[in-house]
Amino acid sequence: HVRTTGLLGAATPLLTACEGPQSVLDPAGSAAELIARLWWPTLFVATLVTLLVLTLLTVAVFRAHRKQAALPLNARQSRNLVIAGGIILPLAATIPFALSSFSIGRTIDAPLPDDAMTVEVVGKQWWWEVHYLDEAGDRIATTANEIHIPTDEPVRFLLKSDNVIHSFWVPNLQGKTDMMPGRTNVTSVTADEPGVYRGQCAEYCGTQHALMAFLLVAEEPERFDAWLEGQRQPAAMPETETQVRGHDVFFEAGCAGCHTIRGTSASGDLGPDLTHLASRRTLASATVPNRIGHLGGWITDPQHVKPGSRMPPSELTPEELKTLLGYLESLE
Ligand code: CUA
Known part of the structure; x- marks a missing residue:
């Protein structure tokens, strides 16, 4: 027990x-x-x-x-052993799976x-x-x-x-x-x-x-x-002073070279479309949750979050980063 x-x-x-x-x-x-x-x-x-x-x-x-x-098998016994153990049993074990796999594949791909x-x-x-x-x-x-x-x-x-x-x-x-x-x-x-x-x-x-x-x-x-x-819908227009400044930082820092924000002139196509970035649950392909701290870390040092990523690091001042985050957070 x-x-x-x-x-x-x-x-x-x-x-x-x-x-x-x-x-x-x-x-x-x-x-x-x-x-x-x-x-x-x-x-x-x-x-x-x-x-x-x-x-x-x-x-x-x-x-x-x-x-x-x-005792050693005679010729007939070893032939039967090969036929049963080497051919019949493996086929019996695998053919039903091959057939049902084929049929399931057809149903799924209809x-x-x-x-x-x-x-x-x-x-x-x-x-x-x-x-x-x-x-x-x-x-x-x-x-x-x-x-x-x-x-x-x-x-x-x-x-x-x-x-x-x-x-x-x-x-x-x-x-x-x-x-x-x-x-x-x-x-x-x-x-x-x-x-x-x-x-x-x-x-x-x-x-x-x-x-x-x-x-x-x-x-x-x-x-x-x-x-x-x-x-x-196109992206929300920057409204507060912080968002307006952050929008400018986005362009000054070159983000628009890789990213699109519909409704602005940012139309890069190397990285993800950020038009509704704030509506997403995760960042960096479901690597980290989409929270302001993670977003700041990702923008500052992407290689730390995801080594090998094509996103280059940035050299923003804390003030610039703060306004940029304010703008990105408004893209719901
Ligand atoms: Cu893409 Cu593995």
């Missing part, structure tokens, strides 16, 4: 680790549901096979140790209706550029590292890269899909419940691959519509 309790106690953290905002085993949408349904039997059979192999290996080692080697909502995501080094498209395929809003979708509605994702290969993956919602330079891969995401899920680049793409993450926010359709309408 004590042993059982101990085992259960040891298994609890393992099982809790299956829940959470970035887990294949905590599906929140139909595609992830199918993937999880394949994952569990795969784990079960793989565990059985591993245990079987280890048991046979142990028996063989002990027998050899005790010099109880089996084309969506033409009028389905479409989001274009471009993999950057090391962040995500996100465009919302209208029915004609024109970009109506641009953001970065935070994707909102309405619940209970399949959303089409057009996945691209203009640099190296990345892979788009929101474990709670869909299977990973590569983003290849020169082509557009398509995947779809349906979220059953509102929630904030974490996505992660799933293809090694350089220094900051591990911190190339994003949030996928699934929300009720009305909330989503309000969010998208907000993202479509």
Whole structure:
């Protein structure tokens, strides 16, 4: 009894680790549901096979140790052993998974209706550029590292890269899909419940691959519509004296060379669009929360937050930094 309790106690953290905002085993949408349904039997059979192999290996080692080697097999016996153990058993263990994997893949990749909502995501080094498209395929809003979708509605994702290969993956919602330079891969995401899920680049793409993450926010359709309408608007005009000064600092410090703020003359396209920066939950691709202290640290010394990042450090005076932060915080 004590042993059982101990085992259960040891298994609890393992099982809790299956829940959470970035887990294949905590599906929140139909595609992830199918993937999880394949994952569990795969784990079960793989565990059985591993245990079987280890048991046979142990028996063989002990027998050899005790010099109880089996009698040599005759030709017919060894042929049967090869056919059964080398061909039939492995095929029996793998063919059902190959077939159900194929069928699940077809279901997940079934084309969506033409009028389905479409989001274009471009993999950057090391962040995500996100465009919302209208029915004609024109970009109506641009953001970065935070994707909102309405619940209970399949959303089409057009996945691209203009640099190296990345892979788009929101474990709670869909299977990973590569983003290849020169082509557009398509995947779809349906979220059953509102929630904030974490996505992660799933293809090694350089220094900051591990911190190339994003949030996928699934929300009720009305909330989503309000969010998208907000993202479509140009940036808020600087109002207070601090914001006006911060707006000037933004241009003097050269930020506009890499960043766009719609509604101003800043139209750089190397870094994320900052038009509604303050509306986002995180900074630097879900590396740190979007709070004023983190924003100040990020602007001052990006290499400390995310070594290898393409964002250059700045040399602002404390006064300039304060006004710049005041302006950026107003970009809701
Ligand atoms: Cu992008 Cu790994």
